[in-house]
Amino acid sequence: MGDHYFSATPSVASHRGSVRLHTSGVDLSLVTDTGVFSHSRLDRGTKVLLDTAPMPPVRGPLLDVGCGYGPIALTLATRRRRLPVWAVDLNERALGLTRENAEAAGLGNVTACRPEEVPDDLTFAGIYSNPPIRSGKAALHALLRHWLPRLDPDGRAYLVVAKNLGSDSLQRWLSDEQGFPTTRLASERGYRVLEVAAAP
Numbered sequence: 001m002g003d004h005y006f007s008a009t010p011s012v013a014s015h016r017g018s019v020r021l022h023t024s025g026v027d028l029s030l031v032t033d034t035g036v037f038s039h040s041r042l043d044r045g046t047k048v049l050l051d052t053a054p055m056p057p058v059r060g061p062l063l064d065v066g067c068g069y070g071p072i073a074l075t076l077a078t079r080r081r082r083l084p085v086w087a088v089d090l091n092e093r094a095l096g097l098t099r100e101n102a103e104a105a106g107l108g109n110v111t112a113c114r115p116e117e118v119p120d121d122l123t124f125a126g127i128y129s130n131p132p133i134r135s136g137k138a139a140l141h142a143l144l145r146h147w148l149p150r151l152d153p154d155g156r157a158y159l160v161v162a163k164n165l166g167s168d169s170l171q172r173w174l175s176d177e178q179g180f181p182t183t184r185l186a187s188e189r190g191y192r193v194l195e196v197a198a199a200p
Contacts (some may be wrong), residue, residue, distance in 0.1 A: 006094050019070050023050040025077045030069055030101045036094045037132075038070040045191045046130045046133070049061070050075050052193050053128060053158035054168035055170045056168075057189040060125030060155065061086060063119045065147055067112060070098035072128050077107040086122075087112040121152050127196075148180055150194060157196040158185070167192035 001167035006185045009138075012035045018044050032039040050072065062080065063173035070155070077085040087098050087110055095112045127147055131140055132161035148157055157180075161167035167184075171194055174182040179199040186193040 008090055009091070013091070014104075019071075020068075021075065023047065023075060026050075026075045028074060028078070028101070028105055030071060030074070031097055031104070032069045033093055034086070034095060036091060036111075037066070042071060042144060043078060043130060045162060046071055046185070046189050049128065049130055049158060049160035049193055052162075052188065053195075055080065056156040058084065058125045058152055058154045059093045060152055061122060061146065063088070063124045063127045063150075065127060065129040065143065066132055067098050068094050068096075069073035070101045070112070071184055072130070073098060073110055074101055074105060074107060076126075076128065077102065077110045078105070081107070081109060083109060084141070085110050086124075088115045088118060090114065118151050123155070125150050125155045127151060127155070128159075129157070130160050133161060133179075137166075140170075144174070145178070147200070148174075148178070151196075151198040153198050155198055159194045159196065160191050161194065163187070163190050163192055167194065170194070 015034045019030050019032050061084045062076045066088045067073050069087045073085050073087035089095050090128045099113035107198045171182050181197040183195050185195040
């Protein structure tokens, strides 16, 4: 497992590259780098999420949790240029890439920052994430318990999780133990896309 899950400053030497992002309504070339999640190609789970997850049913700020070099955030920002899109990550190299890619794409509605830099009173119409499953269950649960309560009452979160990495058990945990109504929105190429509603 790469240190991108936990390191603010990756230890691996920088070796920049690029990835083509092509999904409905979006065609961008993104700069990538070592020490960032899936730097050599667009992760399959991320592609499934971008191809299947809709915009939320209400308008408002959008959030990409674990933004990496920015494919989810930039897709959201392209599809909704008038909405603010927040992209959070612990990895400073990832945040720098997201800012660089947003500037190159002319997307001034993207704010890339560390989680603690998001205003405490800000809530979100939509939260999107390919969450770091391999960081461990405790870290994953802490991440979701931090961000999901910040959904607007009519907002939605969309999470993509590999079936063999516990998507079904995560769905049960969210619904049964945490009180977030969760349904399976799509199942494709070994991945589940979960739609999570705000807790009643």
